Amino acid sequence: MMMRMNEEHRPCKEKKNGHLFKIGMFAQMNHMTVKTLRFYEEQGLLVPALVDSENGYRYYTMNQMAILHQITALKQAGLTLEDIRKLNAGMDQKVFLMRKKTEIMSKIAELTKQMAVIDSFIADSDISLAAPVLVRTIPAVTVASMQKRIESYDALFDLMPAMGAEMERLGCECALSEYCFTHYLEPGYKDEQILIETCEAVTEKKADSELIKFKELPEIQAACIFHKGSYNDFGRSYGAILKYIEDNDYEICGNIREKYIDGVWNKESEDEWLSEIQIPVRKKSETKYSI
Numbered sequence: 001m002m003m004r005m006n007e008e009h010r011p012c013k014e015k016k017n018g019h020l021f022k023i024g025m026f027a028q029m030n031h032m033t034v035k036t037l038r039f040y041e042e043q044g045l046l047v048p049a050l051v052d053s054e055n056g057y058r059y060y061t062m063n064q065m066a067i068l069h070q071i072t073a074l075k076q077a078g079l080t081l082e083d084i085r086k087l088n089a090g091m092d093q094k095v096f097l098m099r100k101k102t103e104i105m106s107k108i109a110e111l112t113k114q115m116a117v118i119d120s121f122i123a124d125s126d127i128s129l130a131a132p133v134l135v136r137t138i139p140a141v142t143v144a145s146m147q148k149r150i151e152s153y154d155a156l157f158d159l160m161p162a163m164g165a166e167m168e169r170l171g172c173e174c175a176l177s178e179y180c181f182t183h184y185l186e187p188g189y190k191d192e193q194i195l196i197e198t199c200e201a202v203t204e205k206k207a208d209s210e211l212i213k214f215k216e217l218p219e220i221q222a223a224c225i226f227h228k229g230s231y232n233d234f235g236r237s238y239g240a241i242l243k244y245i246e247d248n249d250y251e252i253c254g255n256i257r258e259k260y261i262d263g264v265w266n267k268e269s270e271d272e273w274l275s276e277i278q279i280p281v282r283k284k285s286e287t288k289y290s291i
Contacts, residue, residue, distance in 0.1 A: 020050060020059040030068055043081055045071055045088065078104060116248050133225045133244040138278060140219045141179060143199040144172055144212050150194050153231065156182065157264065163198060166211045175201035181259040181278070197255075220254060222278040230270040234258075234277070241277055254280030 027034045040046040041058075046067055048058035074084050079100065087093055113135070146163045150156060167174075179201035186195045205214040223245050227237040245252065257278040267273055 020061060023048070023058040023060065026060040026064075030065060032068075040068075040071065043085065045081065045084060116244065133223055133241050135221060135223050135248075135250070135281065138220050138222050141175070141201050141217050142203070142205060142214070143179075143217055144170075144202050144206075144214055145197050145199045146212050147185070147195070147197045150196060152192055153194065156196065156198075159198060160265075163200070163212065166209060167200065167202070170206045170209060170212065172200075172206055173203045175203050179259065181257040183255040183257060185255065220280045221282065222257070223250065223281045224276055224278045227275045227277060228271070229273060231273070231275070234275075237277055241279060245279065245281055249284050250281040251284050252279055253282045256280075 021029065023034055023037055027037050037046065037058075037060075041048065046064065049061045049064060050059040051057070052059070071084060074087075075081075077100070079087075083096070083100070087096060116133075144163075144167050146159065146166075148159055150159070179199075181199055183197040183199065184194065185197055199217070202214070208214060223241055225237050225241045225244075227234060244250075257280075259276040259278060261276065262272060262274040264273070
């Protein structure tokens, strides 16, 4: 239970030798300055047990050392003097400290995420990546989509001109910022007969055609990594992002997206191609608690 910090002054005549300490001695005993003790007095946190009405000398008792140590401990726990004053004024101690604990846990979670980003830089320092892995929210989006089973990954971009022509025929307007990506609709890796879905963000739905369908994709949380260079090197970036997911207690909860930013359509050199791998994830703990 919190000790009462703002005890009333008692008459100086009640002073008993051997039980009271002058402010200088009390400060020395507690390894702090007289200035700090006077500040605590001004703030109403630790009022001297006695004040001599004739000379103004301030005296403290041995019991007040416990109060002073309590103030120090609460400050070390991250509480401000205002927080301590509220507790001293009668605020529910348990409720207040539980709220403070929640705030600290939130800060720890944020710092843990920052450490994970730093670790990804350290671990992947020998890999030519445009950026480390980040977990971020991808907003809901309206897309024009086209599904196709292709012979190989090389055939993927042969589909784009036909999709673009059909979107133009339907009167589609691409959303800004541009968002074009490919889903892989079947589990596991295949090097032939690959079922894909290519999506392009649009400002509004149009009537479906034989080639293109329109739909709304919900907001997702995704682990994301940028990939600079040839698509043949995607394996290294996938290795980095999957390791991040495993090391940080995430699990995959949706279709992987490969977002194309720069490529053969606007860059002559493969070294300048830029893509982003987006993998929908959720914390494993969220799955456990939802069952």
